[in-house]
Amino acid sequence: MTKPIQVVDLFAGPGGLGEGFSSVKGADGSRQFRTLVSVEKDSAAHRTLTLRAFYRLLQDSGIGMSAYHDYLQGGCHPSEREATVHLWKQAEEEALQLELGGEKGNHALEERLQARLQHERDWVLIGGPPCQAYSVVGRVRNRGVKDYRPEDDNRHFLYREYLDVIARYRPSVFVMENVRGMLSSRVGKERIFGQILEDLHDPTRATGHEGPSTLSRREDGYTIFSLEDPSVYFPKEQGLFTAVPLEEDEYHAFVVKAEDHGIPQARHRVILVGVRNDIVSRAGGSSGLAELLHMPKLGKDEQLPVRKVLDELPPLRSGLSRDDSDEAWYATTKRVAERVASELLEHPSDHIAQNDLQRIADKLRDIAKTPLPGLARRHEPRAETRPVRPTSELERWYHGSLPQDSRGLWYNHEARSHMEEDLARYLYCATFARVMKRSPIGTRDIYLDYLAPRHVNWRTGKFADRFKVVLEGQPSKTVTSHISKDGHYFIHYDPKQCRSLTVREAARLQTFPDDYYFEGNRTEQYTQVGNAVPPLLARNIALKVREILEYNQRMAMRA
Template identity: 75%
Template sequence: MTKQIQVVDLFAGPGGLGEGFNSLRRTDGSRHFRTLVSIEKDAAAHRTLTLRAFYRLLQDSDHGTSAYFDYLQGGEHPSKREDVQHLWKEAQQEAMQLELGTGEGNNALEARLQASLRDDSDWVLIGGPPCQAYSVVGRVRNLGVKGYRAEEDNRHFLYREYLDVIARHRPAVFVMENVRGMLTSRVGEKRIFGQILEDLHDPTTATGQKGPAAMAEREDGYTIFSIEDESVYFPLEYGLFTPVPLDEEKYDMFIVKAEDHGIPQARHRVILVGVRNDIVSRAGAPAMARQLHMARTENKDKVTVRDVLADLPPLRSGLSRNDSDDAWYGSIKRVAARVANDLLIHKSEHLQEQDRTAIAEELLEIAREPREGLKRQHEPLAKPRPVAPTSELEQWYHGDHNRNEKGLWYNHYARSHMEEDLARYLYCATFANIMGRSPLGSKEIYLDSLAPKHANWTTGKFADRFKVVLSGQPSKTITSHISKDGHYFIHYDPFQCRSLTVREAARLQTFPDDYYFEGNRTEQYVQVGNAVPPMLARKIAEKVMEVLQLEQMQTKAMQA
């Protein structure tokens, strides 16, 4: 059997990038890629990472996966089961809780790589250095910090921990993901992205570190490719001693738009794919750029929110106080009727009368006949799961479940909301159903009974505070902010009157339904929001695999 390609995953979060790479399997069921080590500092995300590593090891073994699913349904933790303890210990070796950028964390990672990484073989480095210093929101927040200096913010330079691993161990390919704000972030007067490209192109000069002895005869440095545009890579002309810089207007070509690649979410992120130059030189940079280019999905074929959420069990939200089924239904009837009557009485400068009337009529229908039998939490074994998924995405969500197995939707539990928010959610979701978009702040959420208690609600600063995840198009970006209150992620179905559950957010991120998130609900939301969509990662992994397979063929031909 061909050796599995080792993967090192830094700043792994709950494991979205790693899941995509590890999901590629040969016809005999073995993995093409196998994570040697994944690094994450957050405790809850690390537990998720470890559990998923354990699940993959079960899949590779002859033990079956019952130890995993038994635990998810309240059974014994895998670490306590004698039959699979050895696999749990192996998962713990794979998923390490370390903080990179500290002496202790860096030394522990280096020791692990020195012990187990096959430097003389092709391997892949993946990861997304923390983005708080690059994100637009983070930069605005930093402006309010007295004495803040970007050049003193270590978060700007955590990519150097990623770079150091490249310099010391020379992967065949690296994949680095970050927010699009990285392209415009500055330290002093200089855009940091240009420096990042130069550093990744020549890690020896950037770090002063040479690669392993086994790599001494291989060409130094990397060419960094866009997977969105085959004409964009750095340096522009391969083989020049001095890199030809990219025009800054070309930087946007490194942004990958997830919705253009079959992902049900408008998530736009910078993704860099670096290939070691001894590999590039054999194929030529233009040919390799064409090979790495990912074809885009036609607009008519883009996956919508409804496509991926409609088959999940509907849930009701909870009440922040004295929650019960009867109390919730009473609140829904009360607020729906009140908002409807207010709409019929109070005119708006920004809504036409027929639209106000249509929204009011739908709310009155909800008040008269709310959907019966909704619960706050899905019981995993409550009813048979739909069988025989047909589309690629349905099969991806379905995972390795037996086709006749009963329904398994974990982390699918609705939040509690104040009655005032129930009124806003009802109005916003109904508005979106009628108008095909979310209402625009206080202009269209204009009723006094719906106005939040913010002194500057009418100034426009909170225009985007309440947003519906629209059913007929890809979702807006799922971010870690979903952990705060859910106002920006209102479910499109007004009868459910709630924000998205962790499982729904995970589906929009394309995590398989058997992917379980550890931690409390807030920690689960943060993990999902910070992740790379695993199905997008799989598509990138397929391209990386093509590059490495071509390299193996060329190497064999040279040796023949």
């Protein structure tokens, strides 16, 4: 068995990218990538990252997974078990809680890389520098800050910490992920993305750090590849080792649309794959380069509707913010369903046909008459016998480490509590979506005074589109960290459950396996899920990276 490819994961969040790489196994079941170091500053995300590192070490140890699942169901922590304490210590050595950009954090990372990274072997750097300053929403928010200057916002330049690791240690391949807003973000009058491409192409010039002495100045830079379009790479072929700027309309070739690659979510992110130039040059000639250019290209998959990944989860009811009980919740939803149904028919809409209003009202009254019985607020994980074992690749992916004949161990699956007014809006919006096959559009469709939030901006347009249903028949909208603040933009499609998505449902839309546990309180869990890279997408990228490195090894053997 060949040694696994080394991975360093910076700005790792809860570990979505690392999970995808770690999941790739060879014919003998051995991991093809092994994470040496992962770095995250947020304490809750770091605890999740450490726990998942332990999970993999435990899985590879052959001693069984009971220590992991016992902990998730209230048992003692793995660090307190004599049989697993050594694995927990290894996990702590892998997952570091550091804030990069300062002397202390950078020094700690450098010490760890010097101790663990074998420079003479292939290794891959992965990660997504924090993106608030690049996001469109973040830029709008920044414009409201007095005396805000992009040039002074360090978040614009956190990618330089990532770049610094590239410059000092020269990975064989790097994978960098960020929000789509990076393409249009500017510092002064200049688009920052073109500068990022130039810096990543020539890290020595960008940072002043020389690469390893084994690489010539010509070979220690990088060619940046698109995962979507083989004809777009930086720099262009005619100037392979001299930066030739791309046209700005070519930048979008670096945007990966997750829904086109088997992910049940319309998540569009910039993902750059950089291959070190000694590997590119080893391809040899235009025909070899053409072959290499096509290797990173992700294959297209059929779009995956939300219900395909959420219908299996146990249904839950939302909670009431005050005096919650099963009886009170059912009484409240019945009352608001009947009131909304009556008001819809009493107050016609300028935008919704009367027969459609009748259909929505009939559905609401049906819900009031025949609610879904026995709903709980929280799923209690318990092993249950699965009548049919997972058969598809997707089912096996979500099933994770659970025994093949079991099910029912869904963690982080608990519904939020809501005010009665929000229950009315959720109930109406989900019913509207089920009848109309689309989510309601702001005040045009949520037009009743009874459903209007007590918000001064509701009818101005600024917050008029804040209630959205996750439609069951198509990929979800992008799951973002905003889901931690409220559930208005992520209303469950089943009106009888009358709620927003749980952490586990959001995690399934992100393609985290069901045994992937998120530490921290519920707000922190939502934030982690929203900030993550979908692990299944990361796995697809990892397979492409492995193909590139295997190709390089074949070319080296022929030389």
